[in-house]
Amino acid sequence: xxxxxxxxxxxxxxxxxxxxxxxxxxxxxxxxxxxxxxxxxxxxxxxxxxxxxxxxxxxxxxxxxxxxxxxxxxxxxxxxxxxxxxxxxxxxxxxxxxxxxxxxxxxxxxxxx
Numbered sequence: 001x002x003x004x005x006x007x008x009x010x011x012x013x014x015x016x017x018x019x020x021x022x023x024x025x026x027x028x029x030x031x032x033x034x035x036x037x038x039x040x041x042x043x044x045x046x047x048x049x050x051x052x053x054x055x056x057x058x059x060x061x062x063x064x065x066x067x068x069x070x071x072x073x074x075x076x077x078x079x080x081x082x083x084x085x086x087x088x089x090x091x092x093x094x095x096x097x098x099x100x101x102x103x104x105x106x107x108x109x110x111x112x113x
Contacts, residue, residue, distance in 0.1 A: 002033070002034050002036070002103070002104035004101070004102060004103035004104070005101075005102055006099070006100065006101045006102075007099070007100055008043070008097060008098070008099045008100070009026065009028075009097070009098060009100065010026075010095060010096070010097055011026055011044070011049055011088050011089060011090050011095050011096040011097060011098055012024065012025065012026050012089055012090070012095050013089065013090045013091070013092050013093050013094065013095045013096075014050075014058060014059065014089045014090070014091065014092070015092050023089070024055065024059075025050075025052070025055045025058040025059065025087040025088060025089040026087065026088055026089065027055075027085060027086070027087055028040065028051070028086040028087060028088050028098075028100060029080045029084075029085055029086040029102065030085060031083060031084070031085055032080045032081065032082050032083065032084055032085070033082060034082055034104050034105070035079065035080070035081050035082055035104070035105040035107070036079070036080045036102055036103065036104060036105055037077060037078075037079060037102070037103050037104070037105045038077070038078045038079070038080055038086060038100060038101070038102050039075060039076070039077050039078075039100070039101040039102075040070060040075060040076060040078065040088075040098050040099070040100055041074070041075035041098060041099045041100075042070045042071065042072050042073060042074055042075070042096065042098055043073075043096070043097040043098060043099055044072050044090065044095075044096030044097055044098075045072060046072050047072055047090050047091070047093055047096050048069045048070055048071050048072060048090070048091070049069075049070045049088050049089070049090055049096055049098055050064065050067050050068070050069060050070075050088060050089050050090065050091060051067065051068040051069075051070055051078070051086065051087070051088050052066055052067045052068070052086070052087055052088075053066070053080075053084055053085065053086055053087075054066070054085075054087070055085075055087045057087075058087055058088075058089045070098075079105060
């Protein structure tokens with residue numbers, strides 16, 4: 001059984017040009033052993049947070065595909081399947097901060113659907 005947890009982390013910024021220092025995206029969920037529900041709230045002021053299941057998707061800034069943009073002050077719920085990872089970054093600037101609540105996703109019984 002997975003123990004639910006909550007935490008707040010700093011989010012690194014990624015940059016659009018090679019001349020600027022570009023940081024690696026931060027893992028939100030390392031390789032999951034179970035299907036997880038991940039609630040993420042963007043605590044940043046005025047900047048959105050980029051969320052992706054692959055770090056490479058965030059490193060292709062500004063040509064982003066397969067990336068979710070979470071606006072400042074917003075929150076959303078994500079599902080991370082067993083064996084997947086989740087990463088975050090902000091687009092340039094000073095970075096940001098997110099709060100995360102992680103719990104095990106309960107399987108849906110076919111008879112209940």
